[in-house]
Amino acid sequence: MFIINCPYCGGRDQSEFSAGGEAHIERPKQPTELSDDQWAEFLFMRKNVKGVQFERWNHAHGCRKWFNVVRDTTNDKIHAVYKMGEKPPIE
Amino acid sequence: MPNYRIKKTDHIDQTHRISFKFDEKTYFGFKGDTLASALLANGIHLVGRSFKYHRPRGIMTCGSEEPNAICQINGNTDLTEPNVRATEIELYEGLEASSQNCWPNVNFDIGGINNFISAFIPAGFYYKTFMWPKSFWKNIYEPLIRLSAGLGKSPTHPDPDIYDHKYVHCDVLVIGGGISGIIAAKIAAKNNLDTILIDDKNTLGGSTIFQNNESFKINDENSKDWLLNEIKELKKLKNLNIKTRTSVAAYHSYNYLLAKENLTDHLTKIKRLGIRQRLWKIRANKVIIATGAIERPLVFNNNDRPGIILANSVNKYLNFYGVTCGKNNFIFTNNDSAYETALSLFEKGISTKIIDIRKKTNSKIVKQAEKLGINIYWNSTVTNTFGYRKINSIEIMSLSDDGSNVIGEKTKVSCDCLAISGGWTPMVHMHTQSGGKLNFRETDQVFLPEETNSDHISVGSSNGDFELDEIIKNTNEKIKGLFNLEETEFEKTNVNCSKELDKKNIWLLPNKITLGKTKSFVDFQNDSTAKDIKLALREGFRSIEHVKRYTTTGMATDQGKLSNMHALGIIAETAGAKMGTLGTTTFRPPFTPLTFGAIVGRNVGDFFDITRRTPIHDWHLKNKAEFENVGQWKRAWYYPKDKENMHQAVQRESKAARDSAGILDASTLGKIDIQGSDASEFLNRVYTNAWSKLAIGKCRYGLMLNEDGMVYDDGVTTRLGENHFLMTTTTGGAANVLSKLEDYLQTEWPELDVFLTSVTDHYSTASICGPNSRKILIKLFPEINFNDDTFPHMSFKNSTLDDVNCRIMRISFTGELSYEINIEAKYGKSLWEKCIEAGKEFNITPYGTETMHLLRAEKGFIIVGQDTDGTMTPIDLQMDWIVSKKKYDFIGKRSLYRSDTIREDRKQLVGLLTEDPKEVLEEGAQIVSNLNNKPPEMLGHVTSSYFSPNLKKSIALAVLKNGKKMKGKKLIIPMENKNINVTVSDFIFLDKENKRLNA
Structure with missing residues (x-):
């Protein structure tokens, strides 16, 4: 049960949020021009990192805003939180 | 009966006698006793039988680590609780406890035969034995294993007690109220930190509280007296909250901990008012783990007899509870700590001898024992013990030089208590639960917390400090470091104590046998x-x-x-x-x-889950509706009249809806208000069909896909204004659809000017269908022209009913002429009643979800989630007509021509008609074509099935491999007792030309 620092509301209990999977996977602008393999890459393939992972979270039971979180999946330590569209503050 | 109570102690109130029952026999103890100490005072050691061999077992410890003395309390009542540790039950008047895992009783247990056949039931016995024949599993092995599994009996009645949850935030949480925890809590609280101190016992003090030896002095006082004074001072501190009878159950990340507080278990039943247990949900800035250490037993032959007790526990029973475990004691140890027990016993004039596996050692406390003339068997081990219900003698042998074998002659001596000590294991549970790692210390073979996290520290013996002076010094230093303090009051605490000089450990002691x-x-x-x-x-x-x-x-x-x-x-x-x-x-x-009670807290009965009711719910209740759970909603399922069963009610309702008029409470449908200059473009992207050209005042059915091309949701959306739409979703999908749409808006298309608001609960909806529905609407809204040309199918109008605004949509989920009236939720019931009143002359019939399902199935309308399961594309559902070919993109479009989704032999939606029109198929039943192959190939399954009163025959929807090409094929539905013959048909069974819709 970690605490997530929502960029709009501040620190809140994890139970207020829902996870949205890997971040920075942009929906292709021209899907029709992609091969099956290229589309499958976008649709299905995820890194599933053990360690520092960039992921999407939604303050579902709060402001309903989506944002990005840099979390270490081995110990749940959150290194950074930043808004959608912003560059990750760490590499 | 021999009395083992030896003298008054601070803790036991000998003026307050308490009677209790163990295995139906009445005994007496005193206020302050645990069940274990009271039993020992009565000379009772044998309290249970072991799990596998049914060996007699006695009390072995004095705390939460107790393996043997686990009891059933309050048997045969609704308060019964199995597997409770006798060492943790505080004695109260009227306590009834019984031993477990024995029959007919603990003294004579039939299962004891397992002890003699133990050679045939080694480790992995079950895995090795119960493998074949296969047929034995269900009727022989499983009942047999179930019979012998488990220890106590679980309650058969609902738990009458109340449990509670409470959140608390603090600066510092100290786990463990022993000497190091007390020092930590005092420093924290005195430095203005909001502190909570938790201990699972009813008194603070850990094991120092019963340390009774002149070799342990703090500031020239006995360690115990010094600590008692510290506790007195501690209780005066304002920002310290002391929680006794509370045990930390879990330590989660970000210093989130769960602790269970026992509030009434120690009280006589008539005094148990209010909450039994409270689960504290603690969020602490810093956590100080001071959970202490557990004494290790020694592993030797027959080391499990009643009367074999951990040495430090023997000391606690003696000094704290005033009970001696035996009158002729042997202490068997590999370390100095057990000498305190020997000296305590000796001091009280109780016979004591020591067996030490070490060759010789000269620490202060050992010299103290030798000086008093206590007999010590150096370099020796116990090789066997005797006595059935209680130990009566032991066999001692000398150890070889390297300790790997025994040498010389056996000495057999009698005793009635063997106090064993194999050293100490730091309790690192909390540290590791929090994600901490451990390091191994070779000298005394312990795992110690590796401190890398700044959120918590371990102090005292849970950190591997076992000597009194080190405990105080190191605890003080670590707390100073944690809070960045210059100095504390414990800086100059002067400790004079015996220190262990020699260590030796043998995990498995040698034997001649x-x-x-x-x-x-x-x-x-x-x-x-x-x-x-x-x-x-x-x-x-x-x-x-x-x-x-x-x-x-x-x-x-x-x-x-x-x-x-x-x-x-x-x-x-x-x-x-x-x-x-x-x-x-x-x-x-x-x-x-x-306890499960503590875990669920107040979330029981009506509070187990949220129940959502429509504004019309009371009317449904009054009209005897049966309800169906749809997500969290209670929806009217059907309205039985007289003594109708569900089938009869549904047949009547379905017929009435098509013959004259029916009315459905559709308030639960998800409703999302969509506004913004890009609203129509947004709909274009989320639905498969085109939305830009939808005129204001018109409605359109939409199908929403996942990005993988599979059908996700459907519903009708109405254009209320140029930049204003009202979307409806399925009842169960409402929340997920909203969150999915928000996701796309915020992350993929932030450039779109669109705002979404959930209005599901804001409007109540009455849906009136049937050939007479228009007449009813005319009565309700006389100012509206309901003619087909002014108010055609798939259009909407605003109106008022008694000055309250309504939205009327002409849309249909039944295939009949049909209107939905939306009104502000608080007028929902009043609207409904007006509809019923106006419809009376047309025999308006309220119908529930079951009839709704039947009516739409007659028309071949799908229900997302019933006829689809996340593997169906619109093409599979034969809904190609709703997939725009012109639109460049929409969610899921690219996936519709992946190599897998364009396969022709995918499962596709079809209708099924049974050979016998009265035979109704079971939903979920499998479809096969040929029963000769074993196993037969499963071609698909039935998704919806009803008896249609309007068609007077059984109809079913199914998904079937290559279904589009199977029309007219005869297939088989194999059931348990028979095979049902079916023919694949069109899935629209009624009014394919939509004549009724526009009647």
Whole structure:
């Protein structure tokens, strides 16, 4: 049960949020021009990192805003939180 | 009866006598006793039978690590509780406890025969034996295993007690109220930090509180007296909250901890008012772990008899409860701490001798014992014990030089209590639960917390400090470091104590008898022996996690608090590995078992889950509706009249809706208000069909896909204004659809000017259908022209009903002429009643969800989630007509021509008609074409099935492999008792031309 620092509301209990999977996977602008393999890459393939992972979270039971979180999946330590569209503050 | 109560102590109030029952016999104890201390005072050691061999077992410890003395309390009442540790039950007037796992009674137990056939039930016995024949599993093996599984009996009645949850935030949480916890809490609270101190006992003080030896002085006082004074001072501190009878169950990340507080278990039943247990949900800035250490037993032949007790526990029973465990005691030890027990016994004039596996040592306390003339057998071990219901003698032999064998003659001596001590294991549970790692210290073979996290520290013996002076000094230093303090009041605390000089440990003590013929218990509760562990190693198990599961060591209700280290030690010795490299098994929460009551708290009965009711709910109740759960909603299912069953009611309702008029409460449908200049573009992207050209005042059905091309949701959306739409979703999908749409808006298309608002609860909806529905609407809204040309199908109008705004949509989910009236939720019931009143002359019939499902199935309309399951594309559903070919993109479009989604032999939606029109198929039934193949190929399954009163025959929807090309094919639905013949048909069974819609 970690605490997530929502960029709009501040620190809140994890139970207020829902996870949205890997971040920075942009929906292709021209899907029709992609091969099956290229589309499958976008649709299905995820890194599933053990360690520092960039992921999407939604303050579902709060402001309903989506944002990005840099979390270490081995110990749940959150290194950074930043808004959608912003560059990750760490590499 | 012999009396083992020896003298008054501070803790026991001998003026307050308490009667209690154990195994139906009445005994007496005193206020302050635990069930265990009261039993021992009455000379009762045998309290239970072991799990596998049914060996007699006695009280072995004085705390939460107790493996043997687990009881059933309040048997045969609704308050009954199994597997409670006698060492933790505080005595109260009227307590009734009984032993477990024995029949007919604990003194004579039929299951004891297992002890004699133990050679035939080694580790992995179940895995090896109950393998074949296959047919034996269901009727012989499983009932047999179930019969012998488990210890106590679970309650058969609902729990009458109240449980509670409470959140608390603090600066500092100190776990453990022993000497180091007390020092930590005092420093924290005195430095203006909001502090909570938790201890599972009813008094603070840990094991120093019963330390009674002149070799342990703090500031020239006896350690106990110094600590008592500290506790007195502690209780005066304002920002310190002391919680006794509270045990931390779990330590989660970000310093989130769960602690269970016992509020009434120690009280006489008539005084138990209010909440029984409270689960504290604690969020602490800093956590100080001061959970202490658990004394280790020693592993030797027959080390499990009643009367064999951990040495420090014997000391606590003596000094704290005023009870001696025996009158002729032997102390068997590998370390100095047990000498305190020997000296305490000696001081009270009770016969005591010591067996020490070490060759000789000259520490202060050992010299003290020698000076008093206590007989010490150096370099010796116990090789066997005797006595059935209680130990009566032991066999002693000398150890060889390297300690690997025994030499010389056996000495057999009588005794009635053997106090054992194999050293100490720091309780690192909390540290590891929080994610902390462990390091191994070779000198005394302990795992210690590796401190890398700034959120918590371990102090005292849980950090591996076992000497009194080090405990105080190191605790003080660590707390100073944690809070960045210059100095504290404990800076100059002067400690004078005996220090251990020599250490020796043998995990499995040697014996003349071969190991196979001994019973050297490692896990007392699960009856695993050293032999079992070695067998597992011989059979090829290497990982500690595998050995644990194979032998069940550490898997009992005590979770191996006493056994895990020995198992590890024996594995290391046998495999020739270093203990530190083997790692440990995982320490999982809860630390001690939690009641289900504490876990669920108030979330029981009506509070188990949220129930959503429509504004019309009371009317449904009054009209005797049966309800169906749809997500959290209660929806009217059908309205039985007189003595109708569900089938009869649904047939009547369905017929009435098509013959005259029916009315449905559609308030639960998800409603999303969509506004913004890009609203129509947004709909274009989320639905498969085109939305830009939808005129204001018109409605359109939309199908929403996932990005993988599979149908996700459907519903009708109405254009209320140029930039204003009202979307409806399925009842169950509402929340998910909203969150999915928000996701796309915020992350993929932030450039779109669109705002979404959930208005599901804001409007109530009455849906009126049937050939007479228009007449009813005309009565309700006389100012509206309901003609087809002014108010055609799939359009909407605003109106008022008694000055309240309404939205009227002409849309249909039944295939009949149909209108939906939306009104502000608080007028929902009034609208409904007006509809019923206006419809009376047309025999308007309220119908529920079951009839709705039947009516739409007649028309071949799908229900997302019933006829689809996340693997159906619109093409599979034969809904190609709704997939725009012109639109460049929409969610899921690209996936509709992946190699897998364009396969022709996918499962597709079809209709099924039974050979016998009266035969109604079961939903979920499998469809096959040929029964000769075993197993037959499953071609698909039935998704919806009803008897249609309007068509007077059974109809079904199904998904079928290559279904589009199967029309007219005869197939078989094999059921348990018969095979049903069906023909594949069109899935629209009624009014394919939509004449009724526009009637």
